[in-house]
Amino acid sequence: MSSNQQRAQLLRELGPFGAVLMGLGSILGTGVFVSVGLVVIQAGGWVLPATLAAAFLALCNxxxxxxxxxxxxxxxxxxxxxxxxxxxxxxxxAGWLFLLAKSFSAATAALGFAGYLAVVFEIEHPAFQTAVAVTVVVLVTALVVSGLKRSNFGNTLIVGFSVLVLACFAGYGFFFAPESAVSSWSIEGEEASLPVFLQATALMFVAYTGYGRIATLGEEVADPRRNIPRAILWTLAFSALLYGAIAWNLATVPREWLAANPAAPLESVAMRWESPLLAGLIALGAATAMIGVLLNLVLGLSRVLFAMGREGDMPRVFGQVTASRSPRAAILGMGAIVLAMVFIGNVGTTWSFSAFTVLGYYAVTNASALKLTSSERLYPRLFSWLGLVGCLGLAFWVEVRIWVMGLSLIGLGALWRLAMRR
Structure with missing residues (x-):
């Protein structure tokens, strides 16, 4: 390690509770407020078994x-x-795929935030959503630049409020939703096929992967051997329970309710339940949750860009830290990349592409875990094998145009590394 690399180290200032909240902040946003609705629109009743299958695959990973x-x-x-x-x-x-996947996820979060605000203010013009998304990316990037402690405090407030809102939605759906607005759960017709189930599982899997933010922040977690595994597993368990409750509610409402506004499905359902108070609460909760996801994604993305810059796989400027040991250049660089992704402007496209690339990323994760020695290994190798096979198998069940574009960008990444090394 060079002297420059020795200086470019980050501080271990994140405890176990903060690590769990960082994971939840990455999960309880786009995944639950947007992606579950997208899966119901595409796969109907398959959302429930897909949620369980994706949770198991996420556990292996x-x-x-x-x-x-x-x-x-x-x-x-x-x-x-x-x-x-x-x-x-x-x-x-793996780093290239992560930057691609999570940049699109961050753009999805920004667009989801704008979508919920558009419903609140009854503004349908696409330019409004784009402008709002751009603004929130700029503001969140500025918060992350201010430091990890401030980012963690803001994330704690966001996660607490998000959990409260989701509990209210799930509880209302179970106990108070009008009988006329609820149908029985079923899988039938053209959607009752294995390909539909696998595509739904692929889309749901990416909704769980926020727990990986804890790993990407590993250099900043105190007592990492003890705190990181516990934080990851607690994050996954809690998010799976919430996803199951939300998926059940969305699977028992007419699909056209969700299709009317795919960027804000929970609020659309609450309005159909004739509960404007709940709809308003969801809109506020979703908006804050999207900001939380965006904040955590910019944090995680900047740390990966920082690590790649430090090793020379990205421009060296991204591998530098300030006097306070903050990777400011990497943060600003990722903010600019997410801004560019926002202009795609389609939640479904950004989420599908994120699903393909993140499955490839976790395939490398599992392959790496299989190389651990017996003294390093904490869990049986079987989980890593299941994760590897599951990720590779599901990656090609997204739309053909998505994986063709994904493979093209992987090839572009190979050319980029060759150029950097030369």
Missing amino acids: ALSSAQLAANHPTSGGTYAYGTRYLGPWPGFM
Whole structure:
């Protein structure tokens, strides 16, 4: 390690509770307020078994991530693990896929925030949503630049309010929704097929992957071997319970309710339940949750970009830290990239592309975990094998145009690394 790399280290100032909240802040936003509705629109009743299948696959990946992070607690997540256990090229591809996947996820969060505000103010013009999304990306990037402690405090408030709002939605759906607005759960017609189920599982899987933010912040977690695995598993367990409750409610309402505004499905359902108070609460909760997701994504993305810059796989300027040991250049760089993604302007497209790329990312995670020695391993190898096969198998069940574009961008990444190394 060069003297420059020794100086470019981050502070371990994140405790176990803060780590769990960072994971939840990444999950309880776009995943629950937007993606569950998107899956119901495309797959109907398959959302429930897909939620369970995605949770199991996420568990396999979480166990691989947890033991890798415990043994190698540094910034960069699977970029660092892949480089150490598989070699420079697999590591680079993991980092490249993460930057692609989560940049699109961050854009989805910003667009989801704008979508909920558009419903509140009854503004249908696309330019409004784009302008709002751009504004919130700029503001969140500025907050992340101000430091991890302030970011963590803001995230704590956001997560607490999000959980309260989701509990209100689930409780109302179970106990107070009008009988005329609720149908029985079923899988029938053209949607009752294995391909539809697999596509739904792929889309739901990406909704769970916020727990990986804990691993990408590994260099800033105190007592990482003890705190990182526990934080990842608690984050996944809590989010799975909430997803199940929300999925059940959305699976028993007419699909056209969700299709009317795919960027704000929970609020649309609350309005159909004739509960404007609940709809307003959901709109506020969704908006704050989207900001929380965006905040956590910019945090995680900037740490991966920082790690790649430090190793020379990205411009060296991104691998530098300020006097307060903040990766400011990497944060600002990721803010600019997310801004560019926002202009795609389509929630469904950004989410599908994120699903494809993040499945590839976690395939590298599981392959890296299989290289752990017996003394390093915390969980049976079977989970890593299941995670690897599941990720590779599901990656190609998204739309054909998405994985063709994804493979093209992977090829572009290979050319980028060759250019950087030259």
